[in-house]
Amino acid sequence: MKKSLSLFALCILLQPLFAQDWSLTGNAGTNPATHFLGTTDNQPLTFRRNNVQAGLIDGYSNTFYGSSAGLNNVPNVLLFQGQSNTGIGAGALRENTTGKLNTALGSGALIFNTTGTANTALGEGALGTCVTAGSNTAVGHSSLANCTGSANTAVGDGALATATSVSNSVALGAGALSQNKAGSRGVAIGYWAMFYADNTTSTFNNQNVAVGFEALRGSTTPASNTGNRNTAIGYQALTIRTSGDDNTAIGNQTMYSATTGSANTAVGHLALLSLTSGNNNTGIGRYANVSTGTLTNATALGYNASVNASNKVRLGNSSITVVEGQVPYTSPSDARFKRDVEEDVLGLDLILKLRPVSYAFDRLAFAKHVKEDVEGRESELTQASRTRTVGFLAQEVEGSVKETGFAAFDVVHVPDGPTDNYGLAYAQFVVPLVKAVQELHAENEALKEELEALRNTLSDRVAQLEGSGRIDRSTGQLLVYPVPARDQVRIDMDQQLIGRSATLELIDPNGQCVQRRTIASLGASMDLQLSTNLPSGSYTVVLRAVGEAPRSAHVVIAR
Template identity: 40%
Template sequence: MNNKFIYLSCLFMGLLPLRMMAQNVGIGTTTPATSAALDVSSTTKGILIPRMTTAQRTAIAAPVNGLMVYDTGTNSFWYYKGSLWTEVGGTAGGWSLTGNTGIDTAINFIGTTDNKPLRFRAGGYRSGGIDPNNGIVSLGIEALLHNTSGSENIAVGSNVLFSNTTGGNNTAIGGYAAYSNTSGSRNTASGRDALYSNTTGSNNSVYGAGASYYNTTGNSNVALGVRSLYNNTTRNNLVAIGDSALYNNGTGATGALEASGNTAVGSKALFSNTTGYRNTAGGSRALYSNTTGAGNTAHGFNALTANVSGAGNTGTGNYALTANLSGSNNTAGGAGALYSNTTGEDNTATGAAAMLANTTGGGNTAAGRLALYNNNTGYNNVAIGIGTLYSNTSGNSLVGIGDSALYYNGTGAGSGAAYNTAVGSKALYANTQGSGNTAHGYRSLNDNTIGDNNTATGYNALSNSTEGFNNTATGSFALNANSTGSFNVAVGSNALFNNTTGSNNTAAGRTALNFNTTGYSNVGIGTRALYNNTTASNLVAVGDSALYRNGSGATGTQEATGNAAVGSKALLGNTTGYNNTAGGSKALYTNTSGFRNTAYGYSALYLNSSGNYNTAVGTNALLGNATGDNNTAIGDAAGTVGNISNATAIGADASVDASNKVRIGSTGVTSIGGQVSWTTYSDARFKRNIKDNVPGLAFINKLRPVTYTVDIDGIDDYYAGAKELRGNMATGIKAKQSNPMAASNVQSGFLAQDVEKTARELGYDFSGVDIPTNDKALYGLRYADFVVPLVKAIQEQQELIEALKKRIALLENK
């Protein structure tokens, strides 16, 4: 049997009587403590209680409160309390110096439970505390040491807010921060010696060693950075961010406004400022030298760094307005903008190195890198864009908008180079001495050097012009190739594109007068008007593609000159024809070499190619004529059948089918008249081959007078069959449709073929029959010519009557 078991058994049996006989038990002592149920006493041994693993401990069934075991897993004693095991010496029993676990944040804390402050000491010195009565929080040797009634203060650091007595709502962090503060409130100081001298100043926010060091009563200041606002004492509403920013502010200030309202952001920004007020500086050494200047704004390294007394300046960007001394009301935005300006005023420069060389020039505006870069004394100039007005030094009242616009303006300075305006990249780029020019658009007037009073609006407008003057070009590539041509007006993309030396031309419309080079005094209005003309002059084309091909292949001096076309595609195909006038869409559309033609109306003389001296007035008038000459047609669709000459058709749809013929009215006309009869020339002085050979009764007696109606539709269809001669675009309105009574109107007359036959049988060359001269023409009768044989017949009849009268008289006398 195990010896330990026997020993414990005996011990247990021996104790039973003791438990039964006494209220307490002592082991190793004969006088157990009266308050202990078991008193174990030894100087060489201890009590060994049950040892087990964590798993074995937590597996104990229904443990009672106070049950204790030794946990070999945690190497610590545990006892059961309530509903959980608690480690002896753990968080439940106190805070460990080496760390704690199992903390219940709802009940565990360090501090007081009554209304007493929590205090900390180090080396016997008061080193911090938390006061629930006044909201005071301090941490640091003698921080807030003298505070009496000040509340809601936070002090962190040695001697922080040391002198504070009644000041409240202050926050100070850093050795000796706000050291001298007594009653100042709502201050924030972070950094050693920050707000060190402050006594009653309030609402200050200070961050950085020595920041606002000498401030005593100044209010509402912001200082962020080592020694920022260092010397300020009483001035208010200042902002200094950056080491030594506004370092000397307030030194020697006496006036109420002096040294107030300044804002400095950047290392040593507004460093030297003493009495200057309402200045804003952002950037290292910005407004560094400013002492008395007011109302300046500087953002960027060395911006306005040399400014001493200049006022109302704004410099944004490294070295912006760096050299400015006393110049006022300047605005510079961009690295090196207005860098050299000293006394110049009212300048605005935006962009790196804009107006970099300006010293005394005033009233200039430059926006863009290198804009007005070399300007020195020039005034009232405007330059917007990279390198705009780059070379200008002393030119005045110039406007350049766009990179490199007016780049060389003023080079080789004479008396010119003034009053120019350029808007667009490289507009007026090469201008040196030209004046009074206006350019709008990329490379507009790009090559102009000495040309004056030109206006170019559009991409590459007047781009190559060098010395031309008084030109106006509006539209991309308008007058693009012009070199010395002057007094030209081009409106529209590529208008007068190739013009070089031609002058006094007017082109309005895309590619109008596109290929004109030396032609002058031309007018082309409309898309592609006078498109191919090169050298011909004194032409007028109004309408898209009017006189489009004019001048193509022309060699003679008169060819392709003196033409005027008004209407879409009027005289479109004309190449060498001259002195033609076309008014109306597609009038003289196909004309190539025809000359001295006049066409007014839609498609008038449409198919004419080489016909000359023709006149057509009305829609589709003389539409089908191609080579015929000296024809006249007046009226809608009035014209000729085939290429005939010296023919005249007057009236809507009037048609003449032979040369040397005149037709008035269409087949729908039922009456033609006037106050007097038609007069025919009949001067004996000019008649030749006179013969008395007119037949009378022989001719008259064979004529067959009839009544009839005219097949109007048949005639119209007959002429329609000749449409290839009249033109494929002729529409024609049937006379029956225009006058429905014409087809039913009963007329009296003869049949032309019968009259022709009778005259031939008699061998009579009768002028009263209008015999067709081609297979498309119609027969006609000249009824007035019938008077002559009728007179002859009456004369012959009268002779018979006289002879009969004589015979009757003889018979009566017998």
């Protein structure tokens, strides 16, 4: 008993000395080699506040700091569970049991995670309801707050905030993909990018890509935003799209008004701005647009190009003066794919009904008609409209085609709507022109044969008359035929003129020489080509041969 009392008294006396080893009010004369906070055994170091764990450092690479941070962690070295976690902030990783490789910084970050692995949460409430999911990264207040899916990345206040069963998605920016609940594999980068994405709770593949402020934001009714496989890059690109699929919009406010259209492509500032629900349209270039929002399979290429009909391609705006390529445009023309071939093309019957004209095209009026943006271009377009060109009037050609009944001649584009315009495919005129030339050639060959027959008949008749002595060459008259003539006449010579040099003149009704030809040696006959400039009328042919009296004959030209 005395021994016990003596030992107790010794402890009381030594207590002040022990207390002086580490003071609660500060210490001096410390030696970092021997003085430290921590343990000298292999037991976890814990910190408590009000007897509640507020920090823990253990031998399993876990570090927790904050009220209840890592409170329920259960490390298991054999199964590699509950290890290599870092939780800083009140409640960070509070419910974690066997989850590993997690990092949570912020009050309530990963608070309900139990077995999830390789998650990173930075921000109050980040990945707050994640329980078993893994490989998620959330940076920002409430980012991925409700997610149960895996392999997501959310950076920004409220990014992927309501996501539940979402996986493999990326949201960078405040509110990016905020309303998306179950759509996976989407990418949203920018403030409110895809903010109102489809909020259905049924798992589906989102597959949309939005980069830019409010890109693919969607309508304010998330349930309506069911579009898929869309790509929007740029400020408010495809911003109010709802159910359209397979759209690509690159540029500031491209396809800004599109809601339900699908398979459209817009590249350039405000490209396809007016498109609402049309499909399969393409607009490439600043302000490249459609005249109405419901066109289909329409293409506008170039700055301010505006296409005004479905199934139509528009190259450039109304200021364009040259469309150039190194080789001609080629149309597919393969006999293997042509059916019901008939030789029924009209030639002269159609061509002779056409009225070629010259004109000035009002580019300003046309630009306004097809809904081009003409602000600041009025003077330029007005000046360009003063240039004259040649062609046909489409409405007149349309009438001629209808009159002939040649329905296969699809040279005229007839407007299919109030913003469309008449047009002519000038290359198509080649076909009836070829047919017309063929018809003229056939007619010419027939006339040549007829003329040759007449010449032969006339020559035979002249020979008969000369043989009978009924033609007197001494009268000074020439034998010239045919009468009337159009392009040429043939002149038969007297026997005594053959071999002589001569001058041949054609005299008009006013006595003026309009054609002269020098002949070195006359033959039995000769052809005189009549100038195409000569009008119809009565002319005289005069032949002046050396050593002979002049000879003449009348010629009638009929054209």
